Amino acid sequence: MKVIVIGSGLAGLTAASYMCREGHDVTIYEQYSEIGGVTATIHKDGYSWDIGPLLLEGLAPHEKLGKILTELGISDKITIINEDRGQTLPDFAIWHPKEYKGRYWRREYFKEQFPSESEGLDRYYLFYDQIMTLMAINSRLEWSKGLKFIWLKLKLLPKFLKVKKYMDKSAAEIMDSFFNEPKLKAVFMGILADFVVKPSEFPGLGVPLSNVETAFDKRIPLKIKGGKLPVYHYIHNGCEQLVNAFVNYIKEKGGKIQTNSLVEKILIKDNKAIGIKLKNGEKLYADIIIPSGGAHKTFFSLVGKDYLPSEFIDNVENLVHMESVLMVHLGIDFDPTPHQRAALCYYYGTYDIEEAVNRCRSGDYHEGKEGFLLYFPSMHSPDMAPSGHHAVTIYTIAPYILSKGDWVSRREELADKLLIEAEKFIPGLREHAKTKVIMTPLDFKSRIFVEKHSFGGLAPIMDQQNPPHHTPIQNLWYIGAQSESGGGVAGVVAGTRKAILKLLKEL
Numbered sequence: 001m002k003v004i005v006i007g008s009g010l011a012g013l014t015a016a017s018y019m020c021r022e023g024h025d026v027t028i029y030e031q032y033s034e035i036g037g038v039t040a041t042i043h044k045d046g047y048s049w050d051i052g053p054l055l056l057e058g059l060a061p062h063e064k065l066g067k068i069l070t071e072l073g074i075s076d077k078i079t080i081i082n083e084d085r086g087q088t089l090p091d092f093a094i095w096h097p098k099e100y101k102g103r104y105w106r107r108e109y110f111k112e113q114f115p116s117e118s119e120g121l122d123r124y125y126l127f128y129d130q131i132m133t134l135m136a137i138n139s140r141l142e143w144s145k146g147l148k149f150i151w152l153k154l155k156l157l158p159k160f161l162k163v164k165k166y167m168d169k170s171a172a173e174i175m176d177s178f179f180n181e182p183k184l185k186a187v188f189m190g191i192l193a194d195f196v197v198k199p200s201e202f203p204g205l206g207v208p209l210s211n212v213e214t215a216f217d218k219r220i221p222l223k224i225k226g227g228k229l230p231v232y233h234y235i236h237n238g239c240e241q242l243v244n245a246f247v248n249y250i251k252e253k254g255g256k257i258q259t260n261s262l263v264e265k266i267l268i269k270d271n272k273a274i275g276i277k278l279k280n281g282e283k284l285y286a287d288i289i290i291p292s293g294g295a296h297k298t299f300f301s302l303v304g305k306d307y308l309p310s311e312f313i314d315n316v317e318n319l320v321h322m323e324s325v326l327m328v329h330l331g332i333d334f335d336p337t338p339h340q341r342a343a344l345c346y347y348y349g350t351y352d353i354e355e356a357v358n359r360c361r362s363g364d365y366h367e368g369k370e371g372f373l374l375y376f377p378s379m380h381s382p383d384m385a386p387s388g389h390h391a392v393t394i395y396t397i398a399p400y401i402l403s404k405g406d407w408v409s410r411r412e413e414l415a416d417k418l419l420i421e422a423e424k425f426i427p428g429l430r431e432h433a434k435t436k437v438i439m440t441p442l443d444f445k446s447r448i449f450v451e452k453h454s455f456g457g458l459a460p461i462m463d464q465q466n467p468p469h470h471t472p473i474q475n476l477w478y479i480g481a482q483s484e485s486g487g488g489v490a491g492v493v494a495g496t497r498k499a500i501l502k503l504l505k506e507l
């Protein structure tokens with residue numbers, strides 16, 4: 001079959017890999033001049049920075065992304081580096097102790113900080129362990145068949161019953177049921193600000209999953225009841241290594257990738273997708289079309305509302321997306337480790353996550369004051385900066401549309417303000433900057449051709465319905481960050497694999 005994939009981010013690359021693997025004739029059309037979407041590594045003056053994912057979940061051999069790379073035979077094409085990160089709040093900083101103090105050291109540390117919360121902390125960590133066991137079994141289940149599948153399903157049921165009572169609770173409700181101290185609640189809910197989702201909207205069962213203890217101490221043993229814990233990795237020399245692994249696989253299998261090829265229309269006849277029209281007017285026909293761009297652009301511009309049922313249109317119109325980011329990349333000529341001892345640290349400037357998200361969604365940009373992260377890729381991959389120098393990325397969640405001014409006129413000013421906030425932790429960043437790249441929401445928008453840039457796709461909101469992979473139009477299968485909830489890399493790649501296996505089965 002002739003297959004057209006629209007977009008060369010990890011979703012498009014995964015879809016193309018699985019279709020090529022089955023011997024189909026696959027071409028990816030990418031509007032940008034480079035392959036990779038947001039999983040790209042950029043280079044300037046001897047420094048390299050990732051513009052998207054940093055510390056990735058799912059890459060270990062026992063996890064979904066790791067299993068997919070093994071299934072495609074490309075896991076040896078990247079080198080992964082197991083790491084953890086720091087978390088700084090206005091009154092305290094959480095870094096793993098120099099000497100390993102067991103898998104529950106954070107619980108004990110919080111008990112010292114918040115003695116009145118000791119009982120709640122014991123209950124929270126019991127809940128955490130239950131969720132981890134549940135997820136460990138579930139992740140094995142997803143890759144099992146036959147008797148093993150049935151056995152794991154039976155094992156899963158009693159574990160699920162233990163946490164069922166929390167199922168309809170939001171993150172805010174779950175935290176209220178364990179703790180009284182807003183500062184302690186914010187420790188576990190801070191990450192929601194990164195997803196631009198309010199604690200009152202985020203599923204409570206997701207709280208332990210977005211605060212896996214291995215993210216804060218890589219020495220924690222992975223083996224637990226039911227399987228293994230999730231774990232975090234960097235990709236040596238940046239995310240483009242992962243992109244290259246997929247690209248080489250696709251090319252070896254005869255697939256083609258055409259950059260600078262903007263798909264303007266998906267051609268439809270008798271409710272069937274039959275091809276695409278490029279911006280240069282060229283029409284290309286295929287049996288299957290797999291778009292991976294933004295949902296609005298894909299369905300309302302490329303397809304057109306006339307071809308879609310009203311219920312589907314309503315669903316796409318009402319999707320809540322994450323907001324965008326302001327990112328500043330610097331090349332610096334000093335060693336930052338006396339100020340930040342590991343490659344990545346999240347710095348939170350507020351404890352009120354609910355209000356911070358409300359403000360961000362209404363266009364009220366915090367100018368770096370409510371938090372940002374500082375990431376030094378050259379700490380784990382020295383080739384990403386000249387010898388003795390470092391590459392650093394400072395970024396923060398930012399509204400796609402500013403309520404005051406716009407990203408064109410305020411670009412330099414807001415980048416500078418973000419650096420001023422970052423200098424409170426790493427002094428001298430601006431003075432020692434040898435080179436600088438600023439990326440505003442508008443830069444992301446043109447890089448990946450979306451209506452509104454949203455940094456991780458759909459916001460992970462309870463009861464939000466994702467657009468289905470199998471669209472109402474025959475032979476049109478939708479994939480990518482805006483087809484998955486909270487679409488991080490592992491979720492997008494695994495979601496795409498699932499969609500393509502379903503497509504292949506239906507064929």
Ligand SMILES: Cc1cc2nc3c(=O)[nH]c(=O)nc-3n(C[C@H](O)[C@H](O)[C@H](O)COP(=O)(O)OP(=O)(O)OC[C@H]3O[C@@H](n4cnc5c(N)ncnc54)[C@H](O)[C@@H]3O)c2cc1C
Nearest residue numbers: 007009010011031037038052053054263293480481488489
């Ligand atoms: C700043 C940032 C930080 C992130 N951090 C993390 C993280 O730490 N961990 C994590 O797991 N995830 C993270 N993510 C999210 C994750 O990287 C993305 O959700 C995922 O990579 C999306 O992959 P994708 O293929 O769906 O989309 P994209 O990478 O956006 O790719 C879509 C591609 O389609 C192309 N395209 C779109 N429309 C057309 C068209 N009409 N014609 C031709 N081409 C088209 C675009 O140009 C683009 O190349 C981060 C994202 C960002 C931006």
